[in-house]
Amino acid sequence: MLTFVGLGLFDVRDISVKGLDAVRRADAVYLEAYTSRLMGSSVDEMEQVFGKEIRLLGREDVEQHPDAVIDRARDGDVVFLTGGDPMVSTTHADLRIRAAEAGVPTVIVHASSIQSAVCGLSGLQNYRFGKSCSVPFPAAGWFPTTPLATVRANLDCGLHTLVYLDIQPDRYMRVPEAVGLLEEMAEATGQPAPDLYVGIARAGSESPVVAAGTADRLKAFDFGPPLHILIVPADLHPVEREYLETFAGL
Structure with a gap:
């Protein structure tokens, strides 16, 4: 059995009771730490709270060489931990498909x-979000502009964009x-740059930071430590405008 368990947003306390039960009865526990991170807890702290050894997996381990995880799940209970919700990332969906093809049941x-x-x-309404996108760190000779194209396409349709x-x-x-x-x-x-942005830092923590405004305001704003x-x-x-004025300084 391969059980995908979401860790939630910020620290070790965000895991559900059901998820914690699955971890504690598992024969092996793996943690994928490349799509998201729990910034409020270390792996050592998770091992102490969960009472289990946690084995870290890199992107290649999950996307190219998942056989070790799947083979272990054939003969016992394996938990695959992820930040946030397990199936938000397509790489996790691919792992579940591979497990099913190998005859391994999943939860x-x-x-x-x-x-x-x-x-x-x-305060932005969830049904008004369009396609999301990611902004990567540029590299030498590589500066993709597709994130802005996604943003502009959403704006043309009157939709918000979540930018990872x-x-x-x-x-x-x-x-x-x-x-x-x-x-x-x-x-x-x-292309025209957006007129308005909303930045969020440390969602799920006891002191998240939310700020809205122009590019100049957000570039000068101190959001503090990651994740952003x-x-x-x-x-x-x-109502969205009033919410941002009340809680994000718009």
Whole structure:
């Protein structure tokens, strides 16, 4: 049995009782830590609370070489931990398909996700979000502009855009940097830059930070430590505007 367990948004306390039960009865526990991170808890703390050894998996372990996880799940109970909700990332869906093809039964234990948390923190209505996108760190000779194209397409349809920010082993993209990159994309492509942004830091913690405003305001705003995420809103409903004025300083 392979059980996908979501860890939630911020720290070890976010796991559900059902998820904790699955971890504690598992024969082996793996943690995928490349699509999201629990910034409020270390792996050592999770091992102490869960009472289990946790084996870390990199992107290649999950996407290219998942046989070790699947083979272990043939003969025992295996838990695959992820930040947020397990099936938000397509790489997890692919692993579940591979397990099914190998004859391994699977179960999902859901948890809080940034996709729903941003609605509560920003007040932006969940049914008004279009396709999401990710802003990666640029590299030498590589500066993709597709994130801005996604944002512009959503804006043309009156839809908000959830913009995921790059996570790498040694650095985390922050809202001011992401806003600056979107502005660079606009300059490079001749497309208009967004007029309004909403930045969120440390969703799920006891002190999340939410700020809304122009590019200049958010680039100068101190959001504090990661994880950060960005929203580009479309035209605001009156209730959305009032919410952002009340809770995000719009």
